[in-house]
Amino acid sequence: MNDLYQEVILDHAQHPRNFGVLQSPTHTFREMNASCGDMVEFYLLVQDNKILEVKWRGVGCAISTASASIVSEMIQGLSLEEVRKLDAIHVMKRMGISTIAPTREKCLMIPIKAVKQLDMDAK
Amino acid sequence: MNTQLQNCRADFPILSREIHDQKPLVYLDSAATSQKPKVVLDAIQEYYQLHNANVHRGIHVLGDESTHIFHESRQRIAQFFGATENQLILTRNTTEALNLIAWGWALDHLSEKDVVITTEMEHHSNFVPWQEVCKRTGAKFEVVSVTQEGLLDLQDLSLKLHRKDGLRVKLVAVVHVSNAIGTRNPVELIAKMAHEVGAMVVIDGAQSAPHLPISFPSLGADVFAFSGHKMLGPMGIGGMIVSQHMLEQMNPVLFGGGMIDEVTTDLTTYADLPDRFIAGTPDVAGAVGLAKACAYLTHLNMNDVEQYDRELVVYTLEKISAVEHVKILGSLDSNKRVGSVAFLLDGVHAHDVAQVLDSEGVAVRSGHHCTMPLHRKFAWAASTRASFSVYSTKTDVDVLVSGLEKVKSVFNLG
Numbered sequence: 108m109n110d111l112y113q114e115v116i117l118d119h120a121q122h123p124r125n126f127g128v129l130q131s132p133t134h135t136f137r138e139m140n141a142s143c144g145d146m147v148e149f150y151l152l153v154q155d156n157k158i159l160e161v162k163w164r165g166v167g168c169a170i171s172t173a174s175a176s177i178v179s180e181m182i183q184g185l186s187l188e189e190v191r192k193l194d195a196i197h198v199m200k201r202m203g204i205s206t207i208a209p210t211r212e213k214c215l216m217i218p219i220k221a222v223k224q225l226d227m228d229a230k
Numbered sequence: 231m232n233t234q235l236q237n238c239r240a241d242f243p244i245l246s247r248e249i250h251d252q253k254p255l256v257y258l259d260s261a262a263t264s265q266k267p268k269v270v271l272d273a274i275q276e277y278y279q280l281h282n283a284n285v286h287r288g289i290h291v292l293g294d295e296s297t298h299i300f301h302e303s304r305q306r307i308a309q310f311f312g313a314t315e316n317q318l319i320l321t322r323n324t325t326e327a328l329n330l331i332a333w334g335w336a337l338d339h340l341s342e343k344d345v346v347i348t349t350e351m352e353h354h355s356n357f358v359p360w361q362e363v364c365k366r367t368g369a370k371f372e373v374v375s376v377t378q379e380g381l382l383d384l385q386d387l388s389l390k391l392h393r394k395d396g397l398r399v400k401l402v403a404v405v406h407v408s409n410a411i412g413t414r415n416p417v418e419l420i421a422k423m424a425h426e427v428g429a430m431v432v433i434d435g436a437q438s439a440p441h442l443p444i445s446f447p448s449l450g451a452d453v454f455a456f457s458g459h460k461m462l463g464p465m466g467i468g469g470m471i472v473s474q475h476m477l478e479q480m481n482p483v484l485f486g487g488g489m490i491d492e493v494t495t496d497l498t499t500y501a502d503l504p505d506r507f508i509a510g511t512p513d514v515a516g517a518v519g520l521a522k523a524c525a526y527l528t529h530l531n532m533n534d535v536e537q538y539d540r541e542l543v544v545y546t547l548e549k550i551s552a553v554e555h556v557k558i559l560g561s562l563d564s565n566k567r568v569g570s571v572a573f574l575l576d577g578v579h580a581h582d583v584a585q586v587l588d589s590e591g592v593a594v595r596s597g598h599h600c601t602m603p604l605h606r607k608f609a610w611a612a613s614t615r616a617s618f619s620v621y622s623t624k625t626d627v628d629v630l631v632s633g634l635e636k637v638k639s640v641f642n643l644g
């Protein structure tokens with residue numbers, strides 16, 4: 108059945124949180140999945156090693172949209188070290204799912220990869 | 231429809247599979263790859279069980295049998311396209327065939343004074359090789375527009391052929407049937423237009439070979455490329471029919487055993503056409519399987535296969551356009567389409583459509599179907615495609631349509 112389309116996922120997909128752009132972000136990260144036409148862009152305001160504000164926008168399927176929305180909530184207020192620890196398991200837990208089909212893994216990962224650029228950026 | 235065609239579903243063992251708690255498999259992704267009839271699977275197995283040996287080498291019974299079987303298979307495949315064995319170059323698939331033309335011909339025949347023309351509706355396999363060879367040779371890469379209806383803009387083609395900039399058009403590469411929007415292009419006319427200015431004509435037949443009777447001489451093209459796995463044959467074998475004119479101008483891309491005439495430490499001469507394009511041990515079992523697929527299709531009768539495909543396309547266009555929130559991509563005129571129907575569902579991403587359909591047992595393709603330029607032009611992020619083969623039925627389409635209602639209810643679309 109449609110185990111994938113849990114209420115949480117549908118809710119975030121249809122009412123994405125923190126959707127929009129920041130006026131003057133300190134960081135802008137873009138991540139694409141060319142093979143399905145998905146794209147997300149994250150705008151972060153980082154000060155003193157802390158994420159103060161997050162906005163994002165993009166186009167994608169329900170999974171990538173929900174993932175971006177959830178990630179945008181999760182990273183608010185986090186430090187760089189904490190963002191570094193963020194992974195798919197955390198996001199899936201928030202979504203209420205325990206596994207994801209290999210064909211949909213990329214959808215889940217796009218927003219995570221986007222904000223992880225912050226990590227690489229700092230190195 | 232003849233009775234063989236009507237009853238052919240039973241010839242495909244995989245179609246009796248059930249998935250997701252005993253839902254019958256509704257396979258509507260035949261444009262990606264078709265399923266294979268049992269006769270094809272058996273032929274491959276029989277080759278390996280009874281005749282396996284390398285070709286053109288061992289002087290022994292199996293070697294002779296294998297060589298004989300390989301040639302016979304090649305003849306059958308060529309014949310299926312109205313051609314002869316010496317016009318056939320076997321490859322792994324359409325992509326490899328097109329690349330052999332790009333690197334075995336275009337690379338040595340293009341310069342800054344030349345133009346290669348392709349179109350906005352090409353599969354990446356008939357787009358990127360030409361883009362790349364133009365980059366390396368300095369030739370100009372031109373892309374013919376697609377109209378709002380989803381047809382090739384022949385006026386634009388004409389303008390690009392009859393140039394005012396002094397450049398010479400050397401090659402026109404065009405898809406016979408679009409894998410994304412199903413458009414059937416008038417390739418005979420296009421070949422004529424291109425030959426008038428002295429250009430070579432390459433046809434990507436990956437999606438026409440499974441559905442239309444093909445007569446290479448009547449197409450009037452220089453190359454017709456196809457993939458075995460999309461026309462009931464196994465994966466890993468495909469090829470192209472090549473005109474003598476093109477064959478004589480081509481250079482080998484792969485060198486080594488099988489393609490040589492004489493090798494000395496100073497100089498190597500190459501085998502006759504087209505053997506010099508087959509380096510190394512060929513996929514004999516693949517050729518056997520593809521030849522059997524050709525025989526099977528011929529037995530079904532390609533005219534009837536074409537007719538039946540049109541029936542399915544007409545039915546699908548009618549049923550799907552009646553679903554609210556659905557927009558069909560490409561022409562609504564079924565006479566201009568072959569093999570598939572792609573669509574958008576308002577507010578639901580194609581991946582989500584496909585995922586929910588899958589839970590109903592329906593396999594479709596979602597994404598850009600390797601046609602990013604076309605999707606970008608029309609600003610489609612991704613689309614969902616139902617595609618057919620000889621074993622597809624109107625019942626499959628009905629299950630798809632009720633699946634779409636399910637998708638709408640999951641995503642709260644009225």
Ligand SMILES: Cc1ncc(COP(=O)(O)O)c(C=O)c1O
Pocket residue numbers: 261262323324325326353355356405407408409434436437457468600
């Ligand atoms: C129109 C068209 N051209 C080329 C190809 C490439 O075929 P293959 O992957 O077998 O090389 C495809 C396959 O999807 C196709 O539909």
